[in-house]
Amino acid sequence: MDSLYVQLGGEETIDKVVEQLYRNVLNDSDLAPFFDGINVPLQQRKFLLFLNLATDGPHHYSGLELRSAHANVVEKGASEMHVDKLLDHLKSALEQVDADSDLIEAVIHRVKCYTGDVLGH
Ligand code: HEM
Numbered sequence: 001m002d003s004l005y006v007q008l009g010g011e012e013t014i015d016k017v018v019e020q021l022y023r024n025v026l027n028d029s030d031l032a033p034f035f036d037g038i039n040v041p042l043q044q045r046k047f048l049l050f051l052n053l054a055t056d057g058p059h060h061y062s063g064l065e066l067r068s069a070h071a072n073v074v075e076k077g078a079s080e081m082h083v084d085k086l087l088d089h090l091k092s093a094l095e096q097v098d099a100d101s102d103l104i105e106a107v108i109h110r111v112k113c114y115t116g117d118v119l120g121h
Contacts, residue, residue: 004110005057007103008094014057017093018048024089031085034073054110066117074120083115 008014022044025031035043046061053061070078087108094104115121 003056004103004106005052005055008055008099008107009097011057013097013099014048014051014055016097017090018044018051020093020096021047021086021090024093025086028085028089031082031089034076034078034082051107051111054114055107066114067120070118071120073118078119080115080119083112083118087112 005014008017022040026035026040049059049061050066051057052059090111091104091108094107099107
């Protein structure tokens with residue numbers, strides 16, 4: 001069976017998803033303030049690599065641990081609600097590239113598994 005990465009359409013699709021995700025996130029007044037001063041293209045690249053990890057893609061995610069990467073974000077008050085909003089934005093970005101609903105559910109499930117790391121639980 002192909003990896004989720006391949007089923008989604010590979011790098012071209014994932015690129016579009018990440019672009020759309022950050023468009024959604026930066027338009028969300030609850031999430032945007034957390035990204036003040038963040039280099040967005042670099043952040044997109046990191047999230048793209050993270051999605052490779054979450055969907056068994058070919059590129060290696062060699063960034064910081066999600067836990068340490070989000071320590072500041074948690075200190076500034078990020079909670080489950082913020083993660084849920086980010087996941088909703090990811091879901092709509094996947095819908096915009098016409099991914100199958102089963103596939104969308106599988107990706108969201110995989111990414112949601114990292115919530116504990118992100119929130120430092
Ligand atoms: C399951 C949910 C999430 C995942 C999978 C995720 C993933 C990532 C990844 C891969 C990075 C790059 C880390 C690195 O430097 O290697 C990152 C950074 C970041 N994330 Fe998240 N994230 C999530 C939720 C959130 C939420 C809810 C917020 C805001 C409320 C947020 C704000 C940030 C910020 C501001 C950075 C940049 C940190 C910095 O460069 O100093 N993230 N995230």
